[in-house]
Amino acid sequence: MTTRWAAWLADNAQTRHNLATKQGWDAFVHAAPRTPLERLDRAQLAALSAEELEDYNDARAIWNANPPTVATAQLTRAYGIVDQVMASNHRDGDKLRGAVVIDAAPALGKTTIATRYARDFHRKTIRRHGNRTPDGHQRLPVAYVPLSAGTTLKDLNLKLLRFYGHPAATRATRGQLGALAVDCVASCQTRIIVIDDLHFIDFKHRNGHEVSNHLKGLANEMPVTFVYVGVRLREKKFFDEGLLGPDTAYAQTSRRSTRCEIAPFTIISTAGARAWTALLAALEAHLLLADPRPGMLTDHARALHRRTQGCIGSLTNLLDRACYLAIATGAETITADLIDQVTTDNAAHTIAGTA
Incomplete structure (x- = not known):
């Protein structure tokens, strides 16, 4: 028997957006809030059949596990810092923009803060300028790129191209990948790129040096604001680019980026x-x-x-x-x-x- 709670479950099931693709990110950005679920008292619960109770409890489990994002002091402060850095996003395309580094211990809401800010920015940009660029390309104000363990320079470019769904992502040479990524960003008029799980990069390793230098190169070529998200990035020497001693003073990343720390309550x-x-x-x-x-x-x-x-x-x-x-x-x-x-x-x- 199909119950009214089964119908609610069908319409409000757990979402599985793959934010690492433009389709998944777009679905996340434009997802409607869940339909409010009725609160039943004990007498009303007792009146349900076994199947109705089972469906209602499953519906409650989804509802209770997905609270709205609360505008905590940490989130408000982080938004304020990102807003300040985003002021440089209005610079002309030949000028360098700053970057934001959301840096904290685990389980403090770093990714939630980054994705919610980016979602709000995406919605605002589409409202103002529409879904298409003047050249007819899909407008993608935000790109979201989660990293994985052992990410190399090539992996980074591939992940960025896969977000855009570029057909040449798996066929291009290493030298072509970066140019294709720059072209995607320009064609889709992307203005924010979120790089998540940056702590997977070992900046003291050769591959980490390459990724760090490549990110600086992309910042030079792309008219975007990078939002980096990771666990204890200062301790992992992200800002120092893996340099030691007096050489850290020459690390460009430290001058180009602004750290946004998220503290526990x-x-x-x-x-x-x-x-x-x-x-x-x-x-x-x-x-x-x-x-x-x-x-x-x-x-x-x-x-x-x-x-x-x-x-x-x-x-x-x-x-x-x-x-x-x-x-x-x-x-x-x-x-x-x-x-x-x-x-x-x-x-x-x-x-x-x-x-």
Whole structure:
């Protein structure tokens, strides 16, 4: 039997956008928000058939696991830094633009910040200028390129060309790849290129030196702003281009790029505790449980911070699992005991255990 919740699941299923292709990125940019899901109380849950309850709980699992992006202090600050750097995006094509480096420890929302900013920029540009360039090419204001372990100069060019779907990506010589990438960027009037997972590059290795130099070369030839995203890039010597000692003063990357650090939430100060509580309140309002109550997250702000160390990635993992337990056990709300039952990710568990 097809239930109304099965119909909701069909229309609001988990998305699997491949942001590394222009089709996937375009789908992500223009994806409509999920249809709001009805909240049922205990009496209404009890009135459902077994199949209806199964479908409704599956729908709730998708809803609870996909909260909206919250405008945290970290996100607002990061947007402000990117906006400042983007001021140079208005320079004429023969002038160099600056770059942004979103740099932090894992699970602090770096990729979310980069992709949401880029999505907003993409939408604004298409609204103003349309889907086609004056020469009739598809307008792609943003290109998104995630790197992988051991990425070489050739790999970087291939990934960029594959984003655009260039037919010669697999046939061109190494020397041709860079020129083709520059042509794609110019033809599609791309203005932001997001390079994600840059920490996979070892900048002290020969391949890392080549990639670093190539990125500088692309910045010289492409009228775009690069947004680099990675884990602990300063420690990995990205800004120093792998140079040591006095030679680091000659690293162009350090002058051309602006570091945007993302910090975990802290509750030591009054302002920090207020920001953490505001985040929990926003997430609390999103959750679909039969017995929700004001404060079911904010009342446990300290416990949630202790278990996640203020890392938003660990927090969302914990809340996904807490909602699962609340539904599976019939508690239908989040309590201190239920929070203690949640198995957190390894990093959060290890650090909390030593605190």
